[in-house]
Amino acid sequence: xxxDDAIFLGASTRPEYLLLRYGNRHGLVTGATxxxxxxxxxxxxxxxxxxxxxxxxxxxxxxxxxxxxTGEMKxxxxxxxxxxxxxxxxxxxxxxxxWDLFGRQGHPVRTTISEMGPLLLSxxxxxxxxxEGVLNIAFRVADDDxxxxxxxxxxxxxxxxxxxxxxxxxxxxxxxxxxxxxxxQRALLVLEEQGGNQxxxxxxxxxxxxxxxxxxxxxxxxxxxxxxxxxxxxxxxIFLLWLLSELFEELPEVGDPPKPRLVxxxxxxxxxxxxxxxxxxxxxxxxxKLVRSKGVGVYFVTQNPMDVPEAVLAQLGNRIQHxxxxxxxxxxxxxxxxxESFRPNPDxxxxxxxxxxxTGEALVSVLEEKGIPSMVGxxxxxxxxxRIGPLSPEERRAVMAxxxxxxxxxEVIDRESAYEVLKAAAERRARDEDLARERAExxxxxxxxxxxxxxxKTASRPSSRQTPMEAAVxxxxxxxxNRLGAAxxxxxxGSLSRRR
Numbered sequence: 001x002x003x004d005d006a007i008f009l010g011a012s013t014r015p016e017y018l019l020l021r022y023g024n025r026h027g028l029v030t031g032a033t034x035x036x037x038x039x040x041x042x043x044x045x046x047x048x049x050x051x052x053x054x055x056x057x058x059x060x061x062x063x064x065x066x067x068x069x070t071g072e073m074k075x076x077x078x079x080x081x082x083x084x085x086x087x088x089x090x091x092x093x094x095x096x097x098x099w100d101l102f103g104r105q106g107h108p109v110r111t112t113i114s115e116m117g118p119l120l121l122s123x124x125x126x127x128x129x130x131x132e133g134v135l136n137i138a139f140r141v142a143d144d145d146x147x148x149x150x151x152x153x154x155x156x157x158x159x160x161x162x163x164x165x166x167x168x169x170x171x172x173x174x175x176x177x178x179x180x181x182x183x184x185q186r187a188l189l190v191l192e193e194q195g196g197n198q199x200x201x202x203x204x205x206x207x208x209x210x211x212x213x214x215x216x217x218x219x220x221x222x223x224x225x226x227x228x229x230x231x232x233x234x235x236x237x238i239f240l241l242w243l244l245s246e247l248f249e250e251l252p253e254v255g256d257p258p259k260p261r262l263v264x265x266x267x268x269x270x271x272x273x274x275x276x277x278x279x280x281x282x283x284x285x286x287x288x289k290l291v292r293s294k295g296v297g298v299y300f301v302t303q304n305p306m307d308v309p310e311a312v313l314a315q316l317g318n319r320i321q322h323x324x325x326x327x328x329x330x331x332x333x334x335x336x337x338x339x340e341s342f343r344p345n346p347d348x349x350x351x352x353x354x355x356x357x358x359t360g361e362a363l364v365s366v367l368e369e370k371g372i373p374s375m376v377g378x379x380x381x382x383x384x385x386x387r388i389g390p391l392s393p394e395e396r397r398a399v400m401a402x403x404x405x406x407x408x409x410x411e412v413i414d415r416e417s418a419y420e421v422l423k424a425a426a427e428r429r430a431r432d433e434d435l436a437r438e439r440a441e442x443x444x445x446x447x448x449x450x451x452x453x454x455x456x457k458t459a460s461r462p463s464s465r466q467t468p469m470e471a472a473v474x475x476x477x478x479x480x481x482n483r484l485g486a487a488x489x490x491x492x493x494g495s496l497s498r499r500r
Contacts, residue, residue, distance in 0.1 A: 001086050006260070007047040008318070009364055011084035012377030013036045013347075018044075018318055020051055020259040022367040024297040026315055027241070030305050030320020030338065036360045038063050040320055041265055041301055042384045045095040045221050048263045054219035057265035060225040066387035067221055068399050078382040080360065083365060092385045094221045095214050097403050098396060101199050102240065105225035108409045109239075110201045113149035114142075116242055123280050124196075125187035128446035134180040137173045138162055148335040151201040152192055157419040161183055202413040207250055209308050209405050210243075211262050219491070220404070226250070230268070237272040241284065244298065248287050251294040261295035269300035270307035285311045304331075317373065318366040320381075323357040324499060332386040342376035353378055429442045457491035 002006050006017035026189040029044075031037045038061070045055045046067055047356040059065055071077070071091040073171065081089040098106030107204065113121065118139045122132040138158050142149050149155055159181050162169055173193075229236045244264060254261065272284065288298055292315075300308055300316065304324070319341065326332045339351035342365050357363070357378070363478075364379040391399070400406065 004051075007044065007051065008086075008382055009043070009366075010379045011086075012364065012379040014377070015085075016364045016366070016379050018366045019313060019368070020053070021256065022317065022371065023048065023053065023263060024257070024292050024295055025258040025317040025367055025371070026292065026297055027299040027318035027320070027366075028305065028308065028313070029299060029301045029317040029320045029322075030303065030324075031362070032303055032325050034359065035322035035357070036362070036381060037301055037322055037386060039360065039388060040322070040362065040381050041267065042067055042386065042388070043382060044299070045265065046092075046386050047261075047382060048260070049094045049219045049221050050108040051259055052213060052217045052219050053260050053263055054213065054222070055263050055265070056210050056222045056224070056243070058224045058229075058236075058267045060226050060230060060267050062225070062390045064223055065096075065098070065221065065225075065391040066389045067094045067384075068098075069093050069387040069391060069395065071383075071385050071387045074176075075106075080380065080383045084382060086382055089383065090385060094386055095218055095219050096399055097209075097212070097222045097405060098400055099222055101197050101229055101235070103198065103410070104228070105406055106223070106400065107403065108198070109205050109224070110199060111204050111242060112202065113151065113155050113200055114139075115204060116200070116238075116423070118293075119279075119283070120242050120245070122353060123276070124234055125184065125191060126234070127184065127187065130177070131183050131243060132372055133174065134162075134176055135184060137169065137176060137469075140173060141169065143417060147421055148415075150415070150417045151419075152314040152315075154418035156188060157207055157422045161422050177181075178239075183363075190354060191235070194235055195229075196235060199235070200238075202415065203411075205243075205409070207246060209408075209439050210412045212404055226267070233271045233274075240266055241272060242345050244291065244296075245283075247296050248291045248294060251291075251296065253293050254295040257295045260297040263297040263299065265299045265301060267301040269302040270304070273307060273309060273312075281309055281311070282438055285309070285315070287316050288312055297331075300333055304334045305341065306330075306334045317371070319364070321354060321358075321363040323361065324354050326355050343373045345376050345378075348378065350376055352370055362422075373450050397450070 003017065005021070006019050007023070009018055012272075035254055041057060042064060044056060045057055045064075048055050052286055057064065070093045073091070080086075099109045100106035101109050116124075120138045124183040125131075125135075127135060134315055138155070139149070141147075141162055142158055147154075147158065162176055162179060163181045166178065166181075170176050185362065206419060210222050214220065225411060227238060229239075244266075247262065247264070251261065261494065273281065276284075291298065293419065299318075300312075302308065305313065305321070321338055321342070324331065324335050326335045335351055335354050338354055339349075342350050344350060362379050362381055362382050363376050365373050365376045368374045
């Protein structure tokens with residue numbers, strides 16, 4: 001049943017295969033809770049891995065971690081394998097790398113503020129158009145001033161800087177309202193409380209570590225622990241979109257390879273599209289449409305096909321539809337939409353079968369030769385070869401210890417970036433201002449001292465210069481004195497002469 005160039009999905013009236021050369025044409029796995037979506041995702045992931053294709057997927061409930069352990073024969077697995085004629089069914093673990101944005105149940109996953117970019121960061125923070133404009137200015141200032149934006153403290157420092165230079169920068173880049181800067185700072189605080197400070201920083205995740213293969217040619221399955229991350233659904237959605245965007249931007253064009261270079265499973269996909277603005281939907285559509293040529297297959301996993309916008313839905317060629325419930329008008333509409341998306345099978349009513357299938361059953365339609373969708377088949381999905389159910393904490397730690405990236409991302413690297421540069425500049429300005437104040441105070445005191453000393457110097461050293469009037473009076477006095485003195489002398493001498 002297993003083929004080298006195809007993935008065995010199960011059996012309807014015939015064996016159902018997904019051809020590897022069409023694995024990068026994207027896909028959709030839908031169905032109500034408890035209908036078998038997680039097991040189907042596990043089957044797809046381990047099958048791509050066996051074919052040498054690396055896989056990235058999110059583990060929402062922790063159940064998918066069992067893919068790292070060898071399965072065990074159980075009665076219901078044996079019955080399913082016998083029912084579909086799966087004669088070469090065996091058990092094996094898939095080579096697995098566990099990741100976790102919070103670094104608790106897997107190796108830490110980080111990116112930098114610069115790599116995230118203002119568009120996705122604005123969506124993550126829930127900013128309006130005006131606030132997004134201010135954030136774009138902040139990124140532009142960082143580029144122009146050569147500032148590295150690595151973590152949240154870098155961005156906060158930069159926002160404080162542009163707020164302080166608002167008048168100068170507004171003339172160059174546009175209005176920078178203090179209220180908008182304050183709103184962004186508050187949003188950053190909320191993101192930090194949700195764990196965003198652990199997500200942003202270095203060492204940043206290298207895409208090559210998501211595309212590893214083993215020495216025997218199997219692809220590693222990267223499992224993102226998302227049970228805690230789901231408490232911050234916006235962070236989860238934007239992270240996966242960022243990862244997809246990075247793949248699109250960094251990988252070279254390969255056209256249509258014989259098998260995908262990477263398969264990306266987006267579980268709980270509705271979180272990406274809920275309340276998303278049109279600009280973001282357009283970006284998702286663009287990335288999904290063009291990343292195929294990079295050899296990347298994207299598979300959305302969600303409860304309802306209506307969770308995915310039509311523009312994106314049109315790009316998904318491989319479809320696996322588990323049972324849907326139709327108790328409300330919206331659910332009934334979803335059943336009709338799902339049925340109409342398949343190539344009809346004259347043997348049954350697709351719309352009726354969607355509500356009648358049991359757990360582990362699905363309607364399957366994949367791309368066949370020349371990219372033509374196959375006629376939909378009511379399919380019993382094959383059992384997985386790895387364990388159904390979660391690993392124990394001890395087993396998870398053992399897998400992490402033997403991981404090819406063990407120790408690579410565990411330590412945080414905090415090199416000089418915007419925060420340190422701006423802090424040093426602020427300290428220099430503060431020192432210069434202190435020196436300027438001290439000099440001004442010294443000059444003020446020196447001036448006061450000189451003014452205080454000036455009167456004492458005038459009193460102790462009167463001026464010897466005479467006015468013209470004083471000189472004339474002094475001259476006359478000297479003349480009168482001289483004449484009086486001469487007369488007295490003559491008188492005295494005269495008397496003496498007469499006595500002789």
